[in-house]
Structure formats: structure tokens, C-alpha cells
Amino acid sequence: MGHRVGMEVSIAVSHAVQMARAEAIAAYPITPQTHIVEHLASMVANGELEAEFLNVESEHSAMSACIGMSAAGARTYTATSSQGLALMYEILFIASAMRFPIVMTVANRALSGPLNIWNDHGDIMAARDIGWIQIFAENGQESYDHTIMAFKIAENHKVLLPTIINLDGFILTHVVEAQEFLEQEQVDKFLPSYHPRFTLDPKRPVTMGAFAMPEMYTEVKFAHEMALRNSYDQILKVWKEYGDLSGRYYHPVERYKTEGAKVLLLIMGSLAEVAEIAVDELREAGDEVGLLKLRLWRPFPFQDLREAVNGADLVIVCDRALSLGGAAGPVMAEVRSALYPLAEKPAVLGYTVGLGGRDIQPSTFKDVVRLARAELAQGPQQEFHIFGVRG
Amino acid sequence: MEKFGYAQSQKFDTYASRLMPRKEYFTSGHRACQGCGEALAVRWVTKAIGEDAVIAHATGCMEIVSSGMPQTAWMHPWIHVAFENTAAVASGLETGFRILARKGKLAKLPKVVAMGGDGGTTDIGLQALSGALERGHNFTYVCWDNEAYMNTGIQRSSSTPYGAMTTTSPPGKLSIGQTTQKKNMVAIAVAHGIPYVATACPSYLFDLFFKVKRAIETPGPAYIHVLSVCPTGWRSATELSVRLGRLAVETGVFPLFEVVNGKYRLTVEPPKLRPVNDYLKIQGRFRHLRDKERAFIQRHTLAAYQLLLEKCGASYPEFPVISETEEESE
Ligand SMILES: Cc1ncc(C[n+]2csc(CCOP(=O)(O)OP(=O)(O)O)c2C)c(N)n1
Ligand SMILES: [Mg+2]
Numbered sequence: 147m148g149h150r151v152g153m154e155v156s157i158a159v160s161h162a163v164q165m166a167r168a169e170a171i172a173a174y175p176i177t178p179q180t181h182i183v184e185h186l187a188s189m190v191a192n193g194e195l196e197a198e199f200l201n202v203e204s205e206h207s208a209m210s211a212c213i214g215m216s217a218a219g220a221r222t223y224t225a226t227s228s229q230g231l232a233l234m235y236e237i238l239f240i241a242s243a244m245r246f247p248i249v250m251t252v253a254n255r256a257l258s259g260p261l262n263i264w265n266d267h268g269d270i271m272a273a274r275d276i277g278w279i280q281i282f283a284e285n286g287q288e289s290y291d292h293t294i295m296a297f298k299i300a301e302n303h304k305v306l307l308p309t310i311i312n313l314d315g316f317i318l319t320h321v322v323e324a325q326e327f328l329e330q331e332q333v334d335k336f337l338p339s340y341h342p343r344f345t346l347d348p349k350r351p352v353t354m355g356a357f358a359m360p361e362m363y364t365e366v367k368f369a370h371e372m373a374l375r376n377s378y379d380q381i382l383k384v385w386k387e388y389g390d391l392s393g394r395y396y397h398p399v400e401r402y403k404t405e406g407a408k409v410l411l412l413i414m415g416s417l418a419e420v421a422e423i424a425v426d427e428l429r430e431a432g433d434e435v436g437l438l439k440l441r442l443w444r445p446f447p448f449q450d451l452r453e454a455v456n457g458a459d460l461v462i463v464c465d466r467a468l469s470l471g472g473a474a475g476p477v478m479a480e481v482r483s484a485l486y487p488l489a490e491k492p493a494v495l496g497y498t499v500g501l502g503g504r505d506i507q508p509s510t511f512k513d514v515v516r517l518a519r520a521e522l523a524q525g526p527q528q529e530f531h532i533f534g535v536r537g
Numbered sequence: 538m539e540k541f542g543y544a545q546s547q548k549f550d551t552y553a554s555r556l557m558p559r560k561e562y563f564t565s566g567h568r569a570c571q572g573c574g575e576a577l578a579v580r581w582v583t584k585a586i587g588e589d590a591v592i593a594h595a596t597g598c599m600e601i602v603s604s605g606m607p608q609t610a611w612m613h614p615w616i617h618v619a620f621e622n623t624a625a626v627a628s629g630l631e632t633g634f635r636i637l638a639r640k641g642k643l644a645k646l647p648k649v650v651a652m653g654g655d656g657g658t659t660d661i662g663l664q665a666l667s668g669a670l671e672r673g674h675n676f677t678y679v680c681w682d683n684e685a686y687m688n689t690g691i692q693r694s695s696s697t698p699y700g701a702m703t704t705t706s707p708p709g710k711l712s713i714g715q716t717t718q719k720k721n722m723v724a725i726a727v728a729h730g731i732p733y734v735a736t737a738c739p740s741y742l743f744d745l746f747f748k749v750k751r752a753i754e755t756p757g758p759a760y761i762h763v764l765s766v767c768p769t770g771w772r773s774a775t776e777l778s779v780r781l782g783r784l785a786v787e788t789g790v791f792p793l794f795e796v797v798n799g800k801y802r803l804t805v806e807p808p809k810l811r812p813v814n815d816y817l818k819i820q821g822r823f824r825h826l827r828d829k830e831r832a833f834i835q836r837h838t839l840a841a842y843q844l845l846l847e848k849c850g851a852s853y854p855e856f857p858v859i860s861e862t863e864e865e866s867e
Contacts (some may be wrong), residue, residue, distance in 0.1 A: 169633075169636045169637070169640065170629070170632055170633050170636055172628075172632070174575060174630060178846070195634075196639070197636060198632045198633075198635060198636040200628060200629070200632050201672070202625060202628070202668060202674070203664060203665070203667070203668030203671075204664060204668070206622075206625070206665070207622060207625035207628070207665050207668055208620060208625075210618060210619070210622035210624065210625035210626045210629065210665065211615075211617050211625045211628050211629030211632065212629060212634060213626055213629060214593065214616075214618075214626040214627060214628060214629020214631075214632070215629040215630070215632055216629075216633070217616055217626075217629070217633070218629070218632075218633025218634045218637060219632050219633065219637055219642070219643075220632075220633040220636055220637055220795040222633075236619060236772070237618065237619060237622065240618055240619060240674065246619075296652075339642075343613075344848035346591040346611070346614035346616055346647070347634065347647075348588060348589045348612055348614055348647050349592065350614075351611070351612060351613055351614040351615070352614055352615075353609035353611050353614075353615045353616075354614075354615065354616040355602055355604070355616050355617035355618055356604040356605065356606040356607070356608075356609060356617070357601060357604060357605060357606060357617075358601070358605075358606045359605060359606070362606050362607070365557070366606075368801060413733075419813075
């Protein structure tokens, strides 16, 4: 079952949204998200997707309208990038606190300033704490698969949390790849139509978005925290079910040639494929280096990570974003604190790479491994490094 | 809409109990201040909205006094998301209901109503509102205009009138208070070419009630701008709230009219305009104004009123005599 197609990843994502039978889409254009929403608009215009496409006047309104659509009871989707995600920021927290299962693609792009339309993870890292489920895709196939799965995860009544699928802007969104699509009947069976827990229904009036005094706020946030943490089990269930359907199984932390590796690279997103080449070349040269790919960013897979680093002396985290003036890149800070409680733990060093679309080659990762080893030998000289800064 | 002219509007007490719906949709127990004109307006607007409706509300006084978790004063299905995005939330609701009805998942389309304060409407929410009006959603937007950011402690908005004292437009040695004229939000709504726009005030309940009904029944976007007297922010006596709303209309400061498909019509026509000072002098927020500023406000009010009369093709009422120096014309 399923059929192979070759197409731009953005278009594949729009097909995934179509096959998921999204009912309501509100979006505002921003490079490099545009191809996704343009194709959805045309599908709606041609009757290929029975949905409403709402052309809002800003991303702030896009997320606000998505909340309205979801509160009405519709399966809701949007996509954005960089400045658009930043403009949504205020409303992102509210969407998750109100437990609306909106699915959003973020075509990851650097944040201004200076203005830069190319890829890094600065946009999503600034929105790290919004209380959404956050997943990173590595290639076109994963982009398609995770978009479909996101609806099933988000809408699960044990979860009811909005979900972001992160796709590297341009270097993933605009690449033409071969991928395998499920048949529509398979998707329909996997993802039945959306049954909301609560809607704004005149027959069953409810108040949504009441404010909370100090004696309530902590409890509401605790419930939100528990919901996000507990979504982990449901995410794994959905990934397993999809794996049985498609033959493609996904894990919170993916391992590549980690057997016996004393040094592990760790990265998120599509550059993992570049890192794989570096690992292949290092392994061929007899160097026991492996690669970890963090797929599930929120909820953070603490246990998976702790198991995955077992036996390693050094974990080199290649962040794609900065936390200016802070401990390290956001991923490295997270990884280091996840590993800190372990009695035997590897050293964790941080090298931020590929900011604002700076090209990354397999040689970059080999350089990073070499630099990190030297740093480990002489003791860390600084909190973290921004790789490849030209003097 | 039936015409409830000035004379009829004065007879409200005789009609009220029998002609208006008894069912309450905005229940008692909310925490609005004594004499809150906005709470009075909400009560009657929700009655006019009636059954089968959902409400999206902006952050502001009304949201805060009515929705402290785990209580609510709203009998309608009601959603609050944030301050500046209520028109966008309502757009989403209307769109969501529409696709669900088209797919046969929803038997009946609920009416969609958005509500927000003057700050949430004329300032920070203007973009979202403009977008929603331009897109032509079938919804009604109601602005509660108490002429300042009351929820955060009486700061000026673009809807605060000239000369008013607020905490961020304080009168001082170098300032007379608010130095700008009230933004003409109604004209902005009209400029979107929407089918129904109106002003209203809970001091004229029939007028308010039927305008809301008409707005709800009008396909496409409708906008209603409701003057909501705020004794706390206006520094006025709480028992004068209804009176103040009447004075706003009788002085021509806040005329009651509607614009149906671009055509203006006065719905309450005072046969004679009172001097503006009748309205100003019982509000502490204007206390600091000198004769000069009062006369300026009087002239400005009449000029604006004349422009409106021309748009409405209405006949001129008797105007008060203006003198540059008079302090009070009563
Ligand atoms: C983005 C944002 N900025 C500021 C605020 C703070 N704030 C809450 S209510 C409010 C004023 C509301 O004024 P208005 O819309 O006129 O309603 P009122 O309280 O006067 O009825 C402000 C400034 C906020 N909640 N959100
Ligand atoms: Mg106000």
C-alpha cells in the first residue's frame, strides 16, 4: 500500500494536511512557509480539500483565528516561520493553555535582526516554552508522516495540545524528494474525523478563557505541565501505530551508528543527514563517532536521551540557535541539564552551527568533532562556541 | 428598524418591563463597579442577541469583572483569548462554524458576536477588526466605549475625548489633559463598506436593543459603538450614569445614529441641543477645564454634529447659544 511520489517537501506537507482532512486553515504568508499555504489555498479553491481557508491580516490574527476555528470544533491547521512565529508569540501560550489541538508547521528561519530569510532554529527556540508539543522532521518523508501524525496526537483526548512540526526552511521545505504517501483510505482509518471535547455550543454553553487569580493559576499551569509531560506516552503510541501502518517507525531520540561510540554528535532537523555523512566518513577512517538526532523537543525525552548517551565520553551538541548571553545554545543547555543527574555522564560541549543559513558541510561536523576533542583534552575554555565565525 | 425618536425614548419606563425579554444572559454576581454603564449595556445587548449565539470577548474591564475562574456571569457560550485579537477570534469562530455546517456536522449556524473595550477596539485591536470587517465575516462587533483603558487604571485611549483627565493624560501646568480629539471609530467602520454600523447607549435601551437585533440579523459584518458611562473613570456620581448617557446624546456629544449600507440616519433626534457644559460639569475628569476649553469643546461638538446632520439629511435642532466667554450656559 501507499505510493511513491517525487515532489517539493512543502507540497508534500500540503498533501499531508489535505489527506488529514483539515477543515479550517488560517495563515499569513512568510518565506519560506509560503509554498505550503499557497498549495492549500489552491486545493480549497479547486474543491480538492473541503475546508475554509482564511486569509488573515497577520500571524497574530492567524493564531487567534485558529483558536476560534478550533473552539468552533473544526480540525485546524496553520503554518508560519520566523517573524510570523514571533508575532504569534502571545497567542501561542493561550492556544496550549486552552488545550486547542491546532497543528502548525514551522518552516524554521532565522529571526531578525538583521533580517535574514534563511534557515536556523532561532524562531522556534524563542518559542520553546509555549506549552506545545514540538517535533523536528529531518527529510521530506518525515515531514509528510509527522504532519499526519500530529493531528492524531493533538486531538487525542488524553493530550489535547497544539502541536508544531518543525521543518528547516529552504534546505528542507524547498527540496524535491522522493517520498511515499499513504492511500487516503489508510489515512482516514488512522485519523478519524475530529471529535472535540468542548466547543462553543449554544446548547451546552461554556465559558472559555476565564482569568485565574493567584489561588488558581498555579493549579492550572500544573495541569498544563502534566498534560504536556503525559503526552509522551500517547505520542509514542501514535508513532507505533503509524509505524505498523507505514513501516516507518519513529523515536524521540534517533540513533545513527552509536554502537561503541565514545563521541556523539547531537543535532535536530535536516542537518542530521549532513552529519550522517560526516559520521560515515569518520567511521570509515576508524573513528568511533556516532550521531543522536533529537526528534521530540517537547515534551523533552529525558529518559531516552540518558539511555542513548550511555557509554559515551563526549556529547557535542550542535545548536542551531543562540541564547544570547546565556549558558549555551538552548539544546545544549537542555541536554546538559538532562544528563547532570547521572552518576556517570559524558562531557557536554556546545557548538552552534548554521546560523541564518550559513552553509554546513560534512566537513563542518568533522571540524567540530576535532575542536571538541581538543577542548575536552585541555578543559573547556568558554561556555560554548559559535562555529565558523569569520575573523 | 422602528423609529424610537426622542419623545418615545423618554417614555421608556412605561414600556420597558412588558416589551423586553425577561431572560437574563448576563447574570448578577459579577464584579462591575457600582453604576457601571458597561455592565448595563452588556445586560441588554445580550438580551438582544438572544439564543443561538456565541460571544468572543476582549481582555478588559468586562472580561475581568465577569469571568473569574471558576465562575462566570455569561449564559452564552463565551470565549476570551487576549486583548487585541477578538475580531480575529470571532473570524475564526464564524469560519469554523461555516465549514462544519457545510460538512453537515452542525445543524444550525450560531450567531457570532465579538465584544471589546474602546482600547481593545480603536487602538490595539484596530488591525484585527479592520481585517475581519474587510473579509466580510457574518458577525457583529460591539465596542464598549468608556473612553479610556479603565481595566488598567484609567489611562487614555484614542477614544478619550479632548480635555479629559486620565492617569496618562493628566492636566498640569503644561497640559489641559487629553490634547487630541476622540478617534472617529464609527467613520472607520463605515469606510469598510460594511452593511450595518450604529452608535448606541444603554441610556436609550430601546434604541440599543433594536440596533443590536438589526446588527445580528444583517448578513455580513456589523459594528455597534456603545457609549458606556464609567463613574470610576469619569469621576462622576454612580447614580448619574444613565443621566450622563442621556446628556451625552442631548448635548450632541454622542449622537445616536445608524448607517445602513452607507446611508446615515439619526435614530434619536433631540429637538433642541443642550449646552455641552451640562454634560461636562458633572464629570470630575473635565473639572480642570477653563471656559476657553469648554467653549472649544462646544464649538467642536456643534461642528461635528452639523456634519452628521448633513450626512443624515436631518433638520437642524435648536442649537445652544455659544459665547466665547460664557462659563456655563445654564
Ligand atoms: C497586549 C496587551 N497589552 C496590554 C494589556 C493590558 N491591558 C489589559 S486591559 C487593558 C485596557 C482595556 O481598555 P479597554 O479596551 O478600553 O477596556 P475597558 O477596560 O476600558 O473596558 C490593558 C491596557 C494586555 N492585556 N495585553
Ligand atoms: Mg475602555
